Amino acid sequence: MENNKKVIIELDQVKRYFQVGSETVKALRGISFKIYEGEFVTIQGTSGSGKSTLLNQLGCLDTPTSGEYYLDGVPVKKMSKNQRAHLRNRKIGFVFQNYNLLPNTTSVENVELPLMYNNKYSAAQRREAAIKALQAVGLGDRLEHKSNQMSGGQMQRVAIARALVNTPAVILADEATGNLDTRTSFEMLVLFQKLHKDGHTIIFVTHNPDIARYSSRNIMLRDGKIREDTINTNIESAAEALAALPKPQDD
Amino acid sequence: MNIQNLIKVSIRAVFSNKMRSFLSMLGIIIGVAAVIAMMSIGQGSKESIRQELSTMGTNLLTVRPGADMRGGVRQDPSAMQTLKIEDYESIINEKKYVTYVSPEVTSGGQVIYGNNNTTTTIYGESPEYLQIKQWDVEKGDCFTEEDIKKSAKVCVVGKTIVDELFGENVDPIGKNIRFKSIPMKIIGVLKSKGYNSWGMDQDNVIIAPYTCVMKRIAAQTYFSSIVCSAITEELSDDAIDELTKILRRNHKIKDEDADDFTIRSQAEMMETLSSTMDTVTLILGIAAGFSLLIAGIGIMNIMLVSVTERTKEIGLRMAVGATGFVISVQFLIESIIISVTGGIFGVLLGIAASEWILPLFSMPSIVPLWSILLSFSVCVVIGVLFGYIPARKAANMDPIEAIRHE
Numbered sequence: 001m002e003n004n005k006k007v008i009i010e011l012d013q014v015k016r017y018f019q020v021g022s023e024t025v026k027a028l029r030g031i032s033f034k035i036y037e038g039e040f041v042t043i044q045g046t047s048g049s050g051k052s053t054l055l056n057q058l059g060c061l062d063t064p065t066s067g068e069y070y071l072d073g074v075p076v077k078k079m080s081k082n083q084r085a086h087l088r089n090r091k092i093g094f095v096f097q098n099y100n101l102l103p104n105t106t107s108v109e110n111v112e113l114p115l116m117y118n119n120k121y122s123a124a125q126r127r128e129a130a131i132k133a134l135q136a137v138g139l140g141d142r143l144e145h146k147s148n149q150m151s152g153g154q155m156q157r158v159a160i161a162r163a164l165v166n167t168p169a170v171i172l173a174d175e176a177t178g179n180l181d182t183r184t185s186f187e188m189l190v191l192f193q194k195l196h197k198d199g200h201t202i203i204f205v206t207h208n209p210d211i212a213r214y215s216s217r218n219i220m221l222r223d224g225k226i227r228e229d230t231i232n233t234n235i236e237s238a239a240e241a242l243a244a245l246p247k248p249q250d251d
Numbered sequence: 252m253n254i255q256n257l258i259k260v261s262i263r264a265v266f267s268n269k270m271r272s273f274l275s276m277l278g279i280i281i282g283v284a285a286v287i288a289m290m291s292i293g294q295g296s297k298e299s300i301r302q303e304l305s306t307m308g309t310n311l312l313t314v315r316p317g318a319d320m321r322g323g324v325r326q327d328p329s330a331m332q333t334l335k336i337e338d339y340e341s342i343i344n345e346k347k348y349v350t351y352v353s354p355e356v357t358s359g360g361q362v363i364y365g366n367n368n369t370t371t372t373i374y375g376e377s378p379e380y381l382q383i384k385q386w387d388v389e390k391g392d393c394f395t396e397e398d399i400k401k402s403a404k405v406c407v408v409g410k411t412i413v414d415e416l417f418g419e420n421v422d423p424i425g426k427n428i429r430f431k432s433i434p435m436k437i438i439g440v441l442k443s444k445g446y447n448s449w450g451m452d453q454d455n456v457i458i459a460p461y462t463c464v465m466k467r468i469a470a471q472t473y474f475s476s477i478v479c480s481a482i483t484e485e486l487s488d489d490a491i492d493e494l495t496k497i498l499r500r501n502h503k504i505k506d507e508d509a510d511d512f513t514i515r516s517q518a519e520m521m522e523t524l525s526s527t528m529d530t531v532t533l534i535l536g537i538a539a540g541f542s543l544l545i546a547g548i549g550i551m552n553i554m555l556v557s558v559t560e561r562t563k564e565i566g567l568r569m570a571v572g573a574t575g576f577v578i579s580v581q582f583l584i585e586s587i588i589i590s591v592t593g594g595i596f597g598v599l600l601g602i603a604a605s606e607w608i609l610p611l612f613s614m615p616s617i618v619p620l621w622s623i624l625l626s627f628s629v630c631v632v633i634g635v636l637f638g639y640i641p642a643r644k645a646a647n648m649d650p651i652e653a654i655r656h657e
Contacts, residue, residue: 089572
């Protein structure tokens with residue numbers, strides 16, 4: 001499929017074992033797949049399926065016990081800690097379940113954070129890029145709001161803007177709707193679908209099977225192995241689902 | 252991340268926890284202020300002793316009979332009677348590096364005028380004594396060479412004697428006082444010198460011609476000491492050589508034998524005293540330095556808490572591309588900011604204490620510049636040293652665990 005597209009992520013028999021006491025926990029037992037530019041992939045699995053371990057691999061936070069991982073053509077396995085930090089800074093945008101914004105810090109400053117670790121950006125360029133990213137997530141009017149003055153949905157938007165600001169090769173979302181109510185969750189999905197339409201590559205890790213309906217591809221994990229890898233030919237619109245939700249009853 | 256941004260981030264972190272930062276600074280503030288105050292007390296006392304000694308003449312030389320006590324061997328009493336009139340005359344005749352000379356004979360006792368009496372010391376001296384000691388006669392005159400020749404029963408007295416015997420509003424000049432039943436006529440009153448730093452009343456003296464004291468009061472043929480002044484302080488050593496040569500010859504001491512007298516210079520005395528004061532200053536400084544050490548441990552403690560508290564922040568920063576090194580520099584700068592800010596306030600407090608508070612307790616104090624520089628650089632060192640462990644802890648965190656830390 002999509003053979004003419006650029007491969008962003010390639011996993012080749014990636015295994016990750018942990019030594020817990022005398023026992024070896026096999027979290028990933030040989031995972032292979034390719035993700036192409038512009039895909040919106042959900043990685044789905046119950047707890048213990050190895051999806052967090054896989055996310056750590058994809059995010060270059062960890063290295064495989066065996067097998068190879070290429071991120072945007074770069075082999076990650078042999079990289080040092082510092083090289084991986086550099087790679088994350090340039091190629092990956094993280095969105096976490098609990099937003100992970102710096103307290104007492106404005107939206108713009110939060111979004112600027114990844115660029116702070118990139119010396120190519122001047123202060124002015126940083127701010128400009130941050131404002132652009134915030135506008136892209138619909139927070140153009142919340143630039144100087146501090147994290148404690150915002151709702152959960154707004155905070156997650158700031159976090160998504162932060163993931164966009166370094167124009168990454170891939171956006172990694174870890175249960176990005178896990179802490180949000182249904183309505184706000186759909187708002188987020190609308191946003192992710194918009195980003196997908198704009199050409200961003202997105203990997204969305206979740207335990208919620210419903211989310212797969214809105215992505216272009218679904219990888220199901222179980223016991224450290226891929227159980228299913230399906231292309232979604234009938235992507236539902238999150239915007240329509242949001243509109244269909246009953247209106248909030250508050251007055 | 253460049254250093255400016257790191258400093259900004261660290262300053263913000265320090266300010267976001269004002270109370271905590273202030274309390275850990277407080278340790279440094281008190282420590283630095285204590286070091287500076289202690290140093291300034293030490294330096295101030297040293298300076299005041301030095302000034303006092305130099306008003307007594309820094310070129311003062313004192314010749315005493317008897318060798319230095321060596322190995323605890325008790326000296327023959329006759330050894331204490333070696334300074335004779337001939338020695339004095341030889342010095343007078345041959346002196347080159349010595350300007351003024353005065354033999355000295357002292358005797359303690361009671362002095363009486365009318366119904367009043369007091370206990371004092373009578374010093375038998377030559378008229379040059381007052382030049383050696385840089386002491387002025389306030390009223391009347393000093394005795395003369397003529398009085399020396401006649402062993403005249405005249406004397407110059409200190410302020411305390413006047414106050415004790417005559418009270419106020421009485422002119423003591425020309426009055427006859429009795430020292431150990433010898434009548435002496437007061438011909439001059441000395442300018443007041445007050446107490447010296449050992450708490451001795453320098454005005455409780457009677458100075459009379461040495462001949463008079465030797466013959467009429469102490470009844471002895473030898474001097475208790477000979478005081479001289481060298482031309483300048485720098486020439487003290489030459490003057491000592493000169494005196495040694497004269498006295499060894501006069502006393503017919505063989506080359507291999509030790510001196511039967513001891514010459515001490517004021518410069519030497521000052522040296523001894525200032526080295527003593529240096530030791531005292533050092534001890535005070537070290538004691539205060541310990542409070543700095545403890546303050547440093549306080550900073551380390553707070554930084555460790557801060558690192559643990561901000562585990563998530565560290566995880567996030569690492570996830571978005573911060574290397575361990577950059578993280579450690581961030582925390583190191585934070586602890587340096589705390590210690591250096593504390594240091595600045597400590598220096599100000601220390602100076603204020605030395606300038607305004609210590610003088611209230613009549614403690615001499617001079618703030619030496621080096622003590623400011625020293626305690627300030629110690630602060631930087633403390634910041635780095637005690638910030639290092641927490642910074643390393645932050646740098647070594649695993650981003651996977653840190654980011655999910657609750």
